[in-house]
Structure formats: C-alpha cells, structure tokens
Amino acid sequence: MAVPASEPVLAVRGVHTYYGAIHALKGVDIDIMDGEIVSLIGANGAGKSTLMMTICGNPQARHGNVIYRGEDITRVPTHEIMRKGIAQSPEGRRIFPRMTVRENLQMGAGITDMTHFESDLERMYTLFPRLKDRQGQRGGTLSGGEQQMLAIARALMSRPKLLLLDEPSLGLAPLIVRQIFNAIRDLNQSEGLTVFLVEQNAYHALKLAHRGYVMVNGKISITGTGKELLASPEIQAAYLEGGAH
Structure with missing residues (x-):
C-alpha cells in the first residue's frame, strides 16, 4: 500500500523503552517521510541504538507506538518486521x-x-x-x-523500502567513511531509498541528512533540517567541536 505524501513512512509516537529497570527511551517522537534521509545524533549512551532496536521490535516499546506505512508494528516480531520492507545494518556490523x-x-x-x-x-x-x-x-x-x-x-x-543504519562510521578511517556516506547518498538520490541513520559523527550525519534529531538522555531535545542543525551554535559546541570534517 502506498503511503500518502503527507503520511510518514515511519512514525514513532510516545515510545518508552526499558532494559530491566533502566528507562532508556522516555517518550520519543520521530517522523520519517518517504525518500528522506533522517539522522539521529547524540552522545554515546543517549539512547540512539535503543531507538533503532525498538523500531525493529527487540526490545519492544513498553509504552507508545511504532507505525510503519500506516501499520502498528510495536508488537510485531522482528523477523516479520524485516519482511515488511525494513532492513537494518546494526551497530558492530554483525x-x-x-x-x-x-x-x-x-x-x-x-x-x-x-x-x-x-x-x-x-x-x-x-x-x-x-x-x-x-x-x-x-x-x-x-x-x-x-x-x-x-x-x-x-x-x-x-530490497528494503526503509534502511536503518546504526553507527556505520564507527571505528573507520575518514576515507572509508566518506565512501560509505557517498554510497548512501547515491542510493537515496538514484533509487529514492528512505534512510534512518543513527550516528555519533554528527558532521557527516547532518551533512547527509534532509532532517535531523538530537537525542539527550532518552529524549529528543532538538529537531530541524540537516543544514539548520549544522549551523546551530548549540549543536556545534556540543557535537562538532574538533569533529571529523
């Protein structure tokens, strides 16, 4: 079923996720539209990878909803989510x-x-x-x-409709990082692939993204276009000082 242009391909609504007693995500809301590259940046331990894994159903959100192409997939098993057109390149490659x-x-x-x-x-x-x-x-x-x-x-x-990338630049040389980010941009431009990118390298992530979100302690603190976030003095001070350009 095609998603109307005004409807997000992926919508995360009020999601709370726990690891045991640890409250990792605290009411997260994000939207990803068809054909977008959306980046999520934040410090190590902010909850970025937890959000990615929650979208994939492991762990499942305790509260809130994950909606993919109009369907609530919050309680759907991971292997079934993957068959619906979502693919993940996980942190640590695996x-x-x-x-x-x-x-x-x-x-x-x-x-x-x-x-x-x-x-x-x-x-x-x-x-x-x-x-x-x-x-x-x-x-x-x-x-x-x-x-x-x-x-x-x-x-x-x-052949996913939505590609989830978790920390693709982690531990890689700058030349390889550029090659990988160029490939992601090419896929988006040539095939219209929708991409959700979780990344600690804020400069590369925001330069690539149409829109971005900033996560702090399990909550979304700032959102804007990639250009807006790159130009933000607050973002520059927190995430871009001395970063790899």
Missing part, C-alpha cells in the same frame, strides 16, 4: 564471519526471496567494488571498512 562475502549477501536476500539475487548482487558490487574483489573471502577476514560495506550491502539485498 556479519557472518565464517561465511564468504557472497554467502553473507545470500543471507540478506533470503529474508524476502531470491528471484533477483544475481542482478542485486551485481548492484552491490557496483556500489561497493571492494566486495566484488573479496566475494570468495570469509567475512571475518575483511577489514573493518569492508565489513561495514558488507553489512550495508547485506541489508540492501532484501
């Missing part, structure tokens, strides 16, 4: 280290169906040429940057 690059990509494609596997494989190899050179190599032997490319490509193999 590729299958003993599988080859090609086998990892097969696992991504297997979430939906394998009908377009060969053509999608070539798309990923065009997007990340390094993976084509390494296609027979085990995932665990790749460099950190190559593993991150593989994690993103594996998510894209399911």
